[in-house]
C-alpha cells in the first residue's frame with residue numbers, strides 16, 4: 392500500500408512538473424483544428440519564436456476568438472513585426488497575444504480607427520483599461536491575416552505570464568497530434584581550445600550520421616583529446632503538416648550522467664537575442680544552418696541547464712566514453728544519438744593558428760577604432776568573447792570584420808563629413824553593404840554637427856551612400872478623373888530606390904485619410920467604409936518621404952456618389 396501511495400505521489404509530482412499551468416483554461420483561438428507552421432521557441436533570426444504559428448488554410452480572414460475571458464489590454468498596429476496585434480489580459484494573470492491580424496472585430500476596429508484618425512497615424516499602440524473592451528471566451532476579437540513581418544497567412548498566438556515571459560502554449564493543454572520522433576540533420580564535434588582535438592584537428596568536425604532502424608542515430612566513432620563539446624541540427628514535424636518545426640527539449644549525457652539541457656518551456660524577451668551565442672553563429676551566417684551547441688560559453692540564456700562543466704567533456708588518453716543526446720518533442724517522442732569517443736594522445740596535431748590583427752576587442756573594455764573619417768565605438772560587453780577584429784577604411788568604405796560574430800549590444804559607427812558641403816550631407820546616409828554586389832542597405836542615420844552616426848549590431852562592410860532620388864507613387868486600381876462610386880478600396884503603390892520609405896501622409900480634400908501600409912507589397916490601401924470621403928469631387932493627395940528627407944507628392948481627382 393505504501394509503495395502504491397508513493398508511486399501515485401511520484402506520478403502526480405511528475406504530471407505537475409509537466410503541467411504547472413492551468414489546463415483547459417485557454418481555448419483554441421481559431422474555429423479550425425490547431426495545425427502548426429511554427430512551434431514555441433524554435434530558432435529564428437536573432438530570437439526564439441515566442442508563440443505558436445497556427446496555420447490558417449493559406450487564407451486570411453478566419454475568425455479569431457478570445458482564448459479565455461478577459462479584456463483587451465493592449466493593441467499595437469505597426470508596419471513591421473507583429474503587424475496588427477491584440478493582447479488580452481486574463482483574470483488568472485496571463486496574457487494572450489494574437490498577431491499578424493487582418494483586422495479587428497467591429498467594436499475593436501472602431502476603437503482602433505478612432506484613435507488612428509485622432510493621431511493621424513496608421514501605426515498606433517494603446518493600453519485600454521479593463522472596462523473599455525472586455526471579452527468573453529470564444530467571442531470574436533479579430534480576423535486572421537498576414538500583416539507585419541509575416542511571410543504567409545497564419546495566426547501567431549502567445550501566452551505570457553505576469554512578467555511578460557512567453558510560455559509554450561502547449562503547456563496549457565492545447566493539443567497537437569504528434570506521433571513521430573524529432574529528426575536529426577547533423578552532428579558536429581567542437582574542440583574547446585588550442586589544446587583540444589577531435590580526429591587530429593582542433594577545428595569543428597562534422598560527424599558522419601548513421602540512422603538506425605529504430606529511428607535513433609549513431610555517428611562514426613571519434614578519437615579525441617582535451618575538452619570537447621557537441622552541436623546538433625535537429626527539427627520536429629507534427630502529424631498534420633509537413634512544416635519543419637522546433638523541438639521541445641535536448642539533453643546530453645556522458646556515460647549515463649546528464650551534463651547539459653536546452654529546455655524550451657519559457658524565456659524572456661531580454662534574453663532572446665542570446666540565441667546567437669547558442670547557435671554556431673559563424674556557421675549560420677556562412678551556411679544558413681542552425682547548429683545548437685550543447686555547451687555553454689559566455690551565454691546568459693536561462694533555458695540552458697548545465698549539470699557538469701557547462702556541457703563540455705574532458706577526454707583523457709586511453710579512455711572510452713559514450714556521449715548521448717536525447718531530443719524530444721512536446722509529446723515526448725524522442726530520438727537518441729550515440730557517439731563513441733576514444734581518448735587518444737594520437738589525436739594531438741598541430742593546432743590551428745589564431746588569426747591575429749592589430750585590433751584586439753576585449754569584452755571587458757571599451758574599444759575605439761579610428762581611421763580617416765571613420766570612428767567605431769564598442770562599449771563593454773558588446774561581444775560574447777574577445778577577438779581580433781579586421782578593421783580598415785578606404786575611401787569612406789569601412790571594413791569592419793565579417794558579420795560572423797554576434798554582438799549583444801549596438802555599437803556606433805560615425806563618419807566625419809565636415810569635408811562635404813551642407814547640401815550634400817543632407818542626402819548622405821550610412822549604409823551596410825550587403826550581398827556580393829555590395830547593395831547599400833539604409834541604417835538609421837543621425838546627424839550630429841559634422842558627423843553622421845549609425846547604431847548597429849551587425850559587423851561587416853559599411854559606406855556613405857547618397858540618396859538623390861525621390862520616392863515613386865503610382866495608383867494601382869484607379870486613374871485620374873475616374874468615378875469610383877462602387878469602389879471599396881483605393882490602392883496606391885509607393886517605393887523608394889535608395890534609402891527607403893520613412894513616412895507617408897494621405898489626404899482627400901485636405902482631410903487626413905487612413906491608408907494601411909503593407910511594406911511587402913509596397914501598397915497603401917484606403918477603405919471607403921471608413922466614411923471620411925463624403926464629397927462628390929475629391930482631390931487625393933499622397934506625400935511620401937524617404938529616409939534622407941526627399942519627398943514626392945501624388946495628386947489625383949476622383950468622383951463618388
Ligand SMILES: [Zn+2]
Nearest residue numbers: 442443444547
Ligand atoms: Zn509567429
